[in-house]
Amino acid sequence: xxxxxxxxxxxxxxxxxxxxxxxxxxxxxxxxxxxxxxxxxxxxxxxxxxxxxxxxxxxxxxxxxxxxxxxxxxxxxxxxxxxxxxxxxxxxxxxxxxxxxxxxxxxxxxxxxxxxxxxxxxxxxxxxxxxxxxxxxxxxxxxxxxxxxxxxxxxxxxxxxxxxxxxxxxxxxxxxxxxxxxxxxxxxxxxxxxxxxxxxxxxxxxxxxxxxxxxxxxxxxxxxxxxxxxxxxxxxxxxxxxxxxxxxxxxxxxxxxxxxxxxxxx
Amino acid sequence: xxxxxxxxxxxxxxxxxxxxxxxxxxxxxxxxxxxxxxxxxxxxxxxxxxxxxxxxxxxxxxxxxxxxxxxxxxxxxxxxxxxxxxxxxxxxxxxxxxxxxxxxxxxxxxxxxxxxxxxxxxxxxxxxxxxxxxxxxxxxxxxxxxxxxxxxxxxxxxxxxxxxxxxxxxxxxxxxxxxxxxxxxxxxxxxxxxxxxxxxxxxxxxxxxxxxxxxxxxxxxxxxxxxxxxxxxxxxxxxxxxxxxxxxxxxxxxxxxxxxxx
Numbered sequence: 001x002x003x004x005x006x007x008x009x010x011x012x013x014x015x016x017x018x019x020x021x022x023x024x025x026x027x028x029x030x031x032x033x034x035x036x037x038x039x040x041x042x043x044x045x046x047x048x049x050x051x052x053x054x055x056x057x058x059x060x061x062x063x064x065x066x067x068x069x070x071x072x073x074x075x076x077x078x079x080x081x082x083x084x085x086x087x088x089x090x091x092x093x094x095x096x097x098x099x100x101x102x103x104x105x106x107x108x109x110x111x112x113x114x115x116x117x118x119x120x121x122x123x124x125x126x127x128x129x130x131x132x133x134x135x136x137x138x139x140x141x142x143x144x145x146x147x148x149x150x151x152x153x154x155x156x157x158x159x160x161x162x163x164x165x166x167x168x169x170x171x172x173x174x175x176x177x178x179x180x181x182x183x184x185x186x187x188x189x190x191x192x193x194x195x196x197x198x199x200x201x202x203x204x205x206x207x208x209x210x211x212x213x214x215x216x217x218x219x220x221x222x223x224x225x226x227x228x229x230x231x232x233x234x235x236x237x238x239x240x241x242x243x244x245x246x247x248x249x250x251x252x253x254x255x256x257x258x259x260x261x262x263x264x265x266x
Numbered sequence: 267x268x269x270x271x272x273x274x275x276x277x278x279x280x281x282x283x284x285x286x287x288x289x290x291x292x293x294x295x296x297x298x299x300x301x302x303x304x305x306x307x308x309x310x311x312x313x314x315x316x317x318x319x320x321x322x323x324x325x326x327x328x329x330x331x332x333x334x335x336x337x338x339x340x341x342x343x344x345x346x347x348x349x350x351x352x353x354x355x356x357x358x359x360x361x362x363x364x365x366x367x368x369x370x371x372x373x374x375x376x377x378x379x380x381x382x383x384x385x386x387x388x389x390x391x392x393x394x395x396x397x398x399x400x401x402x403x404x405x406x407x408x409x410x411x412x413x414x415x416x417x418x419x420x421x422x423x424x425x426x427x428x429x430x431x432x433x434x435x436x437x438x439x440x441x442x443x444x445x446x447x448x449x450x451x452x453x454x455x456x457x458x459x460x461x462x463x464x465x466x467x468x469x470x471x472x473x474x475x476x477x478x479x480x481x482x483x484x485x486x487x488x489x490x491x492x493x494x495x496x497x498x499x500x501x502x503x504x505x506x507x508x509x510x511x512x513x514x515x516x517x518x519x520x521x522x523x524x525x526x527x528x
């Protein structure tokens with residue numbers, strides 16, 4: 001909260017190295033700048049796409065692998081991506097997905113490409129494919145472990161079995177019984193992940209396009225520019241994003257917090 | 267059969283990043299389209315063992331910083347988590363504790379920088395530590411608030427009714443019960459600091475160099491071999507933890523779920 005107050009004071013020219021007294025010109029400049037809204041929408045889009053793709057992949061792998069997730073080497077290996085920080089994940093993406101990366105070399109060995117330029121561009125593209133793929137690689141194992149844990153706690157196999165004995169097909173039992181339980185129980189974690197992915201910094205910095213840029217990258221760029229005059233604008237952007245992210249988190253968690261207060265009071 | 271093949275494929279995919287980093291760190295020549303390095307060299311790993319190595323100094327600085335953050339966050343988090351767990355508005359407080367994670371490290375770093383500059387904390391390791399503590403402390407409280415269940419509180423009350431003094435309750439009852447979770451908290455908060463890049467960059471003001479900052483510098487300058495070496499050093503503590511006990515890492519899955527499902 002103190003940080004937000006500092007940002008608001010800096011962004012309105014009250015404090016700071018070039019402060020000249022209260023002004024809203026930095027706010028009006030940022031608010032009418034199309035790049036602000038493009039960056040916010042781009043962050044929301046890539047954050048949602050990363051989480052959505054990770055969730056779909058995790059659900060598919062859980063359905064396909066079942067109890068194998070808890071046996072053998074795979075059980076321990078699923079924790080491996082949690083040991084990888086985002087900056088290392090970005091480095092790995094460059095080395096794997098780049099034009100001269102490992103995938104491109106495998107494609108050449110398979111006779112699919114003749115030169116590095118023939119390999120499709122996955123990194124530094126405005127579509128943000130590299131950002132989404134890197135996040136999916138990082139997040140999917142975590143979600144897979146989370147879904148597996150929910151499955152064991154909620155005794156999903158028993159519920160599924162009951163649905164089957166009542167005449168549901170395997171697909172109906174999964175879609176109508178298992179999926180809602182998994183999504184409801186996983187909602188708090190998924191909510192936090194969505195907000196975290198929207199504010200991601202290291203991965204978009206290293207594998208993202210120059211334009212459009214995700215909001216954290218845009219804020220850092222405005223903040224670090226040689227021209228000190230852009231610094232209050234960075235504070236405006238940071239204030240807007242902080243309010244939006246905090247608001248989103250509060251909206252996503254409000255029903256849960258209310259329920260907790262009621263239970264505590266009962 | 268298909269399930270088995272899928273499990274094996276997934277296992278290989280999960281291990282591949284670490285193998286790739288090892289190969290990158292020792293490759294002298296690895297030009298396209300070779301699938302494996304054509305020439306290896308071990309120079310930087312040999313230099314790493316030399317006392318004068320820059321990377322060793324950076325790694326030790328990062329280690330000291332992260333250990334400090336982990337210890338302070340765990341101690342403060344343990345003390346605060348009791349109040350949070352017993353608070354009638356526990357749910358709301360836990361939501362508020364998620365705010366630092368929601369606003370992203372860049373926004374938090376930018377918001378803190380002006381105050382830190384005025385307090386002469388920017389550009390110093392103490393400033394970076396303080397900034398990282400905001401994240402680590404919030405995480406510690408979220409994680410440890412799950413410890414204070416009715417069973418633990420009943421045991422503490424029982425000890426008091428049997429004549430135990432307050433320090434005895436803490437040191438003889440609560441701390442032994444909390445020890446496994448405190449170790450998990452120490453490790454997780456260590457990781458928050460160990461993996462941090464954005465806060466160190468902004469608050470450290472290019473004066474504080476940690477492994478993540480060094481990795482970015484090597485990456486930007488195109489020295490992939492040294493960047494991969496840095497990456498492997500960054501991976502060493504969590505991989506070591508994974509080797510000795512899954513629980514240290516699985517806590518990320520378990521506790522986030524439990525803390526947030528109240």
